[in-house]
Amino acid sequence: AQKITQTQPGMFVQEKEAVTLDCTYDTSDQSYGLFWYKQPSSGEMIFLIYQGSYDEQNATEGRYSLNFQKARKSANLVISASQLGDSAMYFCAMRDNRGSTLGRLYFGRGTQLTVWP
Amino acid sequence: SQTIHQWPATLVQPVGSPLSLECTVEGTSNPNLYWYRQAAGRGLQLLFYSVGIGQISSEVPQNLSASRPQDRQFILSSKKLLLSDSGFYLCAWSSYNSPLHFGNGTRLTVT
Numbered sequence: 001a002q003k004i005t006q007t008q009p010g011m012f013v014q015e016k017e018a019v020t021l022d023c024t025y026d027t028s029d030q031s032y033g034l035f036w037y038k039q040p041s042s043g044e045m046i047f048l049i050y051q052g053s054y055d056e057q058n059a060t061e062g063r064y065s066l067n068f069q070k071a072r073k074s075a076n077l078v079i080s081a082s083q084l085g086d087s088a089m090y091f092c093a094m095r096d097n098r099g100s101t102l103g104r105l106y107f108g109r110g111t112q113l114t115v116w117p
Numbered sequence: 118s119q120t121i122h123q124w125p126a127t128l129v130q131p132v133g134s135p136l137s138l139e140c141t142v143e144g145t146s147n148p149n150l151y152w153y154r155q156a157a158g159r160g161l162q163l164l165f166y167s168v169g170i171g172q173i174s175s176e177v178p179q180n181l182s183a184s185r186p187q188d189r190q191f192i193l194s195s196k197k198l199l200l201s202d203s204g205f206y207l208c209a210w211s212s213y214n215s216p217l218h219f220g221n222g223t224r225l226t227v228t
Contacts, residue, residue: 035216043205045161045219091160093217104151105217109160 003027004092006108013082013115020067021077021111023092029053033095034075035105036066040088048090051075082115089113119144123208123220130227136181136195138223140208143189148210150191151217152183155205167191203227 003026013019025034036048051059051066059066067076079086089112093105123140130136142148152164163176165183173183180199184192191208208220 037219043222043224045207045209045217045222047216047218050216104163104166107161 004094004106004108006092006111008111009109010112010114013079013113015084015115015117016081018078018080019082019113021079021090021092021113023075023077023108025073025075025092025094027073027094027096029096031096034066034068035093035095036064036075036077037091037093038086038088039091039110045091049077079113084115084117087113087115119210119218121208121210121218121220123223125223126221127224128226130198130225132200132227133197136193136198136202136225138193138206138208138225140191140193140220141189142191142210145189145210145212147188148212150185151209151211152191152193153207153209153219155207155222157204161207165193198227200227 005024007022011019011021032053034051038046038048049059049061049064049066051068058068063080065078067078075092089110091110092108095105120143149166149168151166153161154164155161164181165173165175167173167185170185170188173185181193181195203226206223206225209217211217
């Protein structure tokens with residue numbers, strides 16, 4: 001069974017500081033993808049960053065980076081230089097590449113990030 | 118570029134009434150399509166996904182159903198809504214190597 005665990009229901013960070021949101025996953029597959037999404041209060045799901053299981057380099061997208069530790073099965077999101085607009089719910093997700101469930105994402109329960117001035 | 122449209126944005130329906138939520142994708146062909154539900158303060162639960170016209174896979178037993186009458190159209194339906202059907206419904210699409218791209222969601226309140 002696939003499983004995504006986000007152990008931090010809520011996180012607080014001061015503006016301009018960096019913050020790490022934790023995510024661990026459980027899979028017996030060798031080929032999989034890891035994603036982070038941001039959900040502001042308006043509800044839309046915004047794709048942030050992707051890491052493939054065979055990627056040797058940690059993914060980076062602007063202020064977002066993914067700290068991928070394959071042996072530990074963790075895929076933590078690091079947000080540098082936090083901004084007030086980063087306040088939102090953040091979801092970690094995993095996609096397996098098995099034929100029967102090709103492309104579906106398994107989501108964690110999310111971490112509510114609050115950035116304060 | 119690809120876009121996904123989902124409507125309506127909000128909906129208030131009485132218990133026992135029917136439901137139809139529609140989702141369309143533009144700018145891509147043969148996408149994988151998904152319906153997710155998010156209960157208040159919780160994560161996303163996959164309800165249905167489709168890899169092609171007329172091909173629907175259901176993840177959880179419920180009184181909801183889904184249909185894909187056209188390649189880029191995905192419909193979520195119910196004949197009789199329950200109170201427990203209230204939630205935030207998100208349609209999404211992907212291709213094999215792309216992330217899931219979500220619509221703006223529908224907030225459904227069953228009264």
